[in-house]
Amino acid sequence: MLHEVAASDIDITHIVTPIRKLLRRVRFFDGEVEGIDLERKKVSVSHGIEHHHHELEYDHLVLALGSVTNFFNLPGLAERALTMKSLGDAIQLRNLLIERLEAGDFECALGSRDELLTFVVAGGGFAGVETGAAMNDFLREAAEFYPHLSEEQIRVILVHPGEVILPELGPKLGAYAQKKLAERKVEIRPNTRVTGISDRGVALDDGTTIPTQTLVWTAGISPNPLLATLACQKERGRVKVDANLEVPEWPGVWALGDCAAITDPRTGAAYPPTAQHALREGKVVAENILAAVAGKQKKPFVFTTLGQLAAIGRRTGVANILGRNFSGFVAWWLWRSIYLVKLPGFERKLRVMLDWTLDLLFSKDLVQFMTLRAPAVSHEEAEKPEAAVGAREQTSPAAVPSR
Numbered sequence: 397m398l399h400e401v402a403a404s405d406i407d408i409t410h411i412v413t414p415i416r417k418l419l420r421r422v423r424f425f426d427g428e429v430e431g432i433d434l435e436r437k438k439v440s441v442s443h444g445i446e447h448h449h450h451e452l453e454y455d456h457l458v459l460a461l462g463s464v465t466n467f468f469n470l471p472g473l474a475e476r477a478l479t480m481k482s483l484g485d486a487i488q489l490r491n492l493l494i495e496r497l498e499a500g501d502f503e504c505a506l507g508s509r510d511e512l513l514t515f516v517v518a519g520g521g522f523a524g525v526e527t528g529a530a531m532n533d534f535l536r537e538a539a540e541f542y543p544h545l546s547e548e549q550i551r552v553i554l555v556h557p558g559e560v561i562l563p564e565l566g567p568k569l570g571a572y573a574q575k576k577l578a579e580r581k582v583e584i585r586p587n588t589r590v591t592g593i594s595d596r597g598v599a600l601d602d603g604t605t606i607p608t609q610t611l612v613w614t615a616g617i618s619p620n621p622l623l624a625t626l627a628c629q630k631e632r633g634r635v636k637v638d639a640n641l642e643v644p645e646w647p648g649v650w651a652l653g654d655c656a657a658i659t660d661p662r663t664g665a666a667y668p669p670t671a672q673h674a675l676r677e678g679k680v681v682a683e684n685i686l687a688a689v690a691g692k693q694k695k696p697f698v699f700t701t702l703g704q705l706a707a708i709g710r711r712t713g714v715a716n717i718l719g720r721n722f723s724g725f726v727a728w729w730l731w732r733s734i735y736l737v738k739l740p741g742f743e744r745k746l747r748v749m750l751d752w753t754l755d756l757l758f759s760k761d762l763v764q765f766m767t768l769r770a771p772a773v774s775h776e777e778a779e780k781p782e783a784a785v786g787a788r789e790q791t792s793p794a795a796v797p798s799r
């Protein structure tokens with residue numbers, strides 16, 4: 397749902413559930429794992445403002461560190477590209493879209509308007525397509541509030557290395573999504589890769605450069621780098637586990653989700669790194685830890701992918717559910733219904749449902765969320781007679797201004 401946050405369809409915090417509300421009977425430690433000692437069964441973690449250290453002992457350890465964005469060392473990407481992996485990324489993207497519109501609207505932007513209003517998304521998988529489609533809808537709808545801008549000036553370009561976008565859904569649905577996005581003026585560059593970003597713009601492997609300063613990178617993930625420090629078998633950087641999701645070399649150590657290489661015993665192929673699988677793997681790991689503690693039989697992880705869905709903007713979607721293809725409004729409706737059901741807790745479901753209902757009635761929200769301190773003056777400056785009145789008006793030291 398990150399693209400919905402980026403495109404202002406739902407409120408920033410409505411898709412996340414506070415972990416303390418979720419895990420009521422769990423001892424929770426909010427920290428960063430810095431090292432794992434499998435021999436001594438200890439995990440070193442840091443937390444707090446000054447990042448002080450603790451060592452946590454374990455009997456059983458579950459590795460669920462997920463994945464990280466990989467920029468493949470392409471020039472400029474680590475410094476300039478936006479990513480789409482966390483709520484923070486979605487908020488940053490929304491802020492940046494508004495910032496670009498604000499900058500582009502002013503007369504002084506005449507020379508750089510094209511550059512400001514061109515947006516490149518790299519990667520035609522689920523994250524790239526959903527993000528690109530949502531950005532396109534948001535920007536075109538928002539443009540009407542900017543007197544010097546028109547919809548025609550906005551360019552959203554999706555760069556994809558394959559022939560057809562959304563390869564996971566097959567060529568038919570991919571071609572449908574491509575056609576719908578093109579109808580809404582998203583420019584799709586198939587068989588093309590981004591090779592870097594600089595002051596001149598986004599460079600492509602066909603030798604062209606798109607003049608823009610906005611690149612959203614969704615074209616590469618890698619397993620969490622912490623896994624490389626572990627002395628166990630890996631497959632493309634992910635921890636290899638047995639059928640019960642236990643690390644064979646280290647009994648009592650388990651791995652799941654994006655950081656685990658899990659083989660489907662029926663096909664011999666690896667399970668895909670999706671939330672759909674990670675959630676079910678979590679349940680099997682929990683049951684197997686209980687079984688290990690009680691000396692009972694562990695059970696293997698076997699799961700058939702139920703389906704995959706993508707929202708492609710303007711109440712349109714594409715989906716493959718239990719082998720059946722859906723497209724258009726029905727797929728979009730299925731997308732929203734299924735993701736609503738998946739949200740943990742009634743409160744979040746209700747909040748998102750209300751957001752979606754209000755979204756039908758009102759135009760998109762153009763609020764920029766900025767975590768800046770309100771301006772302040774020093775004590776000496778405040779004492780000057782001419783500054784006294786202005787200084788007293790600044791009452792809140794850590795306000796969160798928005799516009």
Ligand SMILES: Cc1cc2nc3c(=O)[nH]c(=O)nc-3n(C[C@H](O)[C@H](O)[C@H](O)COP(=O)(O)OP(=O)(O)OC[C@H]3O[C@@H](n4cnc5c(N)ncnc54)[C@H](O)[C@@H]3O)c2cc1C
Nearest residue numbers: 428429460461462463480481523653654669670671672674
């Ligand atoms: C934009 C986007 C859209 C997606 N859409 C879908 C979708 O529609 N359907 C679907 O099934 N899947 C989707 N996925 C994939 C899905 O999000 C992942 O497969 C799933 O989240 C994997 O779960 P996980 O628990 O393995 O990892 P994560 O959910 O990534 O969780 C890993 C956690 O570990 C934490 N962590 C990392 N390093 C440390 C450390 N050193 N110390 C402490 N904590 C650490 C991270 O902060 C994070 O909270 C999407 C992914 C993205 C990026």
